[in-house]
Amino acid sequence: MSKPKVFEKPIGVKDYLPHAGAKLRQIERQALACMQSWGYEQIITPTMEYYDTVGVASSTSDEKLFKLLNKRGTTLVLRSDMTAPIARVVASLLKGAEFPLRLSYHANVFRAIEEEAGREAEFFQTGVELVGDPSPEADAEVVALAIASLKAAGVDRFKIAIGHVGFLNGLFQETLHGLTDAQDGLKSCLLSRDHVGYRERLKSLQLSEPVQRELEGILRLRGGQEICDQALQVSRDATAQASIQHLCEMWDVLKAYGVSEYVLIDLTMIGDFSYYTGMTFEGYAADLGFPVVSGGRYDNLIQQFGRPAPATGFALKTTRILELIGDDAESGTERVLIGYDASGRAKALAEAQRLRSEGTIVVTEKMSIAETDQTAQLAADQQSWTHKGTVYTAFVPFVQQGGA
Amino acid sequence: MTIETSRNDLLKVAMPKGRIYKQASKLFREAGLPIPSDFDDTRKLIIELPEAGMSFIMAKPVDVPTYVEYGVADIGVVGKDVLMEENRDVYELLDLGIAKCRMSVIALPDWKPVINPRVATKYPNVASQYFREQGQQVEVIKLNGSIELAPMIGLADRIVDMVETGQTLRENGLVEMESIFGITSRLIANRVSYRMKNEAIQSLCDKLQQTIGAKAGV
Numbered sequence: 001m002s003k004p005k006v007f008e009k010p011i012g013v014k015d016y017l018p019h020a021g022a023k024l025r026q027i028e029r030q031a032l033a034c035m036q037s038w039g040y041e042q043i044i045t046p047t048m049e050y051y052d053t054v055g056v057a058s059s060t061s062d063e064k065l066f067k068l069l070n071k072r073g074t075t076l077v078l079r080s081d082m083t084a085p086i087a088r089v090v091a092s093l094l095k096g097a098e099f100p101l102r103l104s105y106h107a108n109v110f111r112a113i114e115e116e117a118g119r120e121a122e123f124f125q126t127g128v129e130l131v132g133d134p135s136p137e138a139d140a141e142v143v144a145l146a147i148a149s150l151k152a153a154g155v156d157r158f159k160i161a162i163g164h165v166g167f168l169n170g171l172f173q174e175t176l177h178g179l180t181d182a183q184d185g186l187k188s189c190l191l192s193r194d195h196v197g198y199r200e201r202l203k204s205l206q207l208s209e210p211v212q213r214e215l216e217g218i219l220r221l222r223g224g225q226e227i228c229d230q231a232l233q234v235s236r237d238a239t240a241q242a243s244i245q246h247l248c249e250m251w252d253v254l255k256a257y258g259v260s261e262y263v264l265i266d267l268t269m270i271g272d273f274s275y276y277t278g279m280t281f282e283g284y285a286a287d288l289g290f291p292v293v294s295g296g297r298y299d300n301l302i303q304q305f306g307r308p309a310p311a312t313g314f315a316l317k318t319t320r321i322l323e324l325i326g327d328d329a330e331s332g333t334e335r336v337l338i339g340y341d342a343s344g345r346a347k348a349l350a351e352a353q354r355l356r357s358e359g360t361i362v363v364t365e366k367m368s369i370a371e372t373d374q375t376a377q378l379a380a381d382q383q384s385w386t387h388k389g390t391v392y393t394a395f396v397p398f399v400q401q402g403g404a
Numbered sequence: 405m406t407i408e409t410s411r412n413d414l415l416k417v418a419m420p421k422g423r424i425y426k427q428a429s430k431l432f433r434e435a436g437l438p439i440p441s442d443f444d445d446t447r448k449l450i451i452e453l454p455e456a457g458m459s460f461i462m463a464k465p466v467d468v469p470t471y472v473e474y475g476v477a478d479i480g481v482v483g484k485d486v487l488m489e490e491n492r493d494v495y496e497l498l499d500l501g502i503a504k505c506r507m508s509v510i511a512l513p514d515w516k517p518v519i520n521p522r523v524a525t526k527y528p529n530v531a532s533q534y535f536r537e538q539g540q541q542v543e544v545i546k547l548n549g550s551i552e553l554a555p556m557i558g559l560a561d562r563i564v565d566m567v568e569t570g571q572t573l574r575e576n577g578l579v580e581m582e583s584i585f586g587i588t589s590r591l592i593a594n595r596v597s598y599r600m601k602n603e604a605i606q607s608l609c610d611k612l613q614q615t616i617g618a619k620a621g622v
Contacts, residue, residue, distance in 0.1 A: 159599050159600060161599050193493070193494065193495040193496065193595070194495075194496045195495065195496055195497050195498070196496045196497070196498065196499045196590055197496065199499075200499075222602065264599070264602075266599075284595070284596040284599045284600055285596070286596075286600050288475065288596060289473065289474045289475015289476070289594055289595070289596055289597075290475065290595065290596065291595065291596065
């Protein structure tokens with residue numbers, strides 16, 4: 001590749017200019033505050049981890065991990081999510097901590113990506129992990145908190161789709177017993193959202209008519225609580241039944257939270273089978289092409305770090321929420337300009353400090369008397385005016401003549 | 405479903421301009437949707453069809469999966485060839501059974517294995533993947549049209565291309581060596597639209613599936 005031009009930065013990373021930066025911080029603050037109010041405490045972990053520990057354990061596929069070498073030649077990764085680092089902490093530094101643990105985070109994460117616009121190499125995630133509780137109650141708490149966090153962050157039109165890896169595992173185990181290849185093939189079709197391929201594969205398996213119809217029917221198992229009842233009829237496999245039971249109980253809890261209108265059940269929605277062990281969910285906002293939140297239960301992860309523990313959680317794609325909400329200029333914020341000359345400096349700076357301590361934004365500037373007069377005039381006529389490219393709402397001069 | 409029924413109710417459909425459009429719009433009409441047969445007389449790129457509850461985005465076929473993946477179109481109609489080549493993260497909901505053809509390896513009749521095999525194609529990803537699966541390392545050359553020229557003038561010893569009737573091949577003295585996969589047009593959907601506009605998409609899917617099923621039954 002030719003040498004980069006001075007304005008260029010690596011593909012997939014972003015600058016956030018003042019307005020966008022402020023908005024991003026605001027989304028992050030609101031989401032974290034919401035999580036805190038549910039008793040989740042924020043944790044910060046390093047940007048870099050070992051490939052052999054956190055890298056391997058993470059749900060990110062190997063070719064999407066951002067790898068680097070340290071001086072000794074050990075492979076490091078830039079964290080690709082926060083779940084694996086938190087699993088490491090829970091199993092090491094927090095080894096003695098009693099369950100359940102409620103942890104939240106906000107962090108930048110990294111992915112090695114194809115060179116294509118819209119796919120990000122670095123982005124922000126805000127999320128939680130609830131460790132040590134295997135119950136439907138815990139899963140529902142996490143989903144309800146995801147909904148509350150989305151609302152807190154300013155997203156108002158969205159839906160959450162919930163699935164369960166156990167249902168398909170059980171159903172396939174029952175109907176395609178011993179046919180591991182066929183099972184994997186069907187799962188990979190569902191994972192890549194290829195319903196046409198799924199139907200074709202089913203056809204090629206030459207199953208009995210009712211089984212064929214049943215397996216094709218699951219493509220339609222989407223909707224509200226009624227889906228639970230329908231699904232209970234589909235498979236008598238113990239795993240599948242237990243999974244649906246789990247979803248039914250979650251649904252009851254979500255109803256009690258008063259958020260079931262946002263939720264739909266989709267039993268074809270499956271996360272990565274090697275990672276998720278129970279319910280999985282994804283959240284979609286209107287007018288945005290990509291999911292804004294994803295999560296699920298991963299009961300096998302933390303034991304890879306030496307402390308077996310059930311866990312469930314989610315991550316908000318904070319950067320995408322920013323796209324959705326836009327970075328429109330905040331209105332109503334007060335910004336005071338204080339102009340002073342040498343004689344008024346001490347008073348001016350003292351006043352600035354007083355105003356700042358009250359929470360007002362204050363910018364100070366040394367000016368000539370003529371300049372202060374000019375500015376004062378400008379300020380007198382309007383609610384807000386622009387001085388050197390910045391919008392102010394008030395002007396206070398500290399100069400010999402007009403001095404306070 | 406109260407949350408989704410506000411503005412933006414029209415289903416945004418990315419339609420491939422040209423050959424596939426005629427067949428797709430015919431299928432849509434047979435499924436009972438009030439869609440005009442041809443927009444040839446207009447150069448408009450976005451066509452609102454409120455009676456059908458849709459708005460058509462007239463796109464170059466290879467771009468259809470891109471529009472759908474990014475969510476600027478909710479659903480789209482696109483050939484399996486393009487889907488295989490583009491490898492986008494979209495739902496593949498329905499085989500529409502139209503624009504039938506196949507992806508094939510093509511060469512001159514006297515083709516013999518060569519030391520440095522070169523394959524010309526409009527579908528570099530499909531070609532690379534196929535030959536890799538066959539255990540052959542080949543150099544893939546991307547061309548944008550008239551692929552049949554490549555073996556005739558010695559740019560490549562084989563080509564990978566779509567074959568419909570085989571007419572062009574015969575006229576140019578080429579033969580189909582093997583078929584890689586069958587192609588038909590598919591209905592695809594964006595990940596988010598598939599949930600947020602589930603009812604509209606599912607009802608369209610059902611109508612189309614019925615029509616296709618009835619045709620296949622005859």
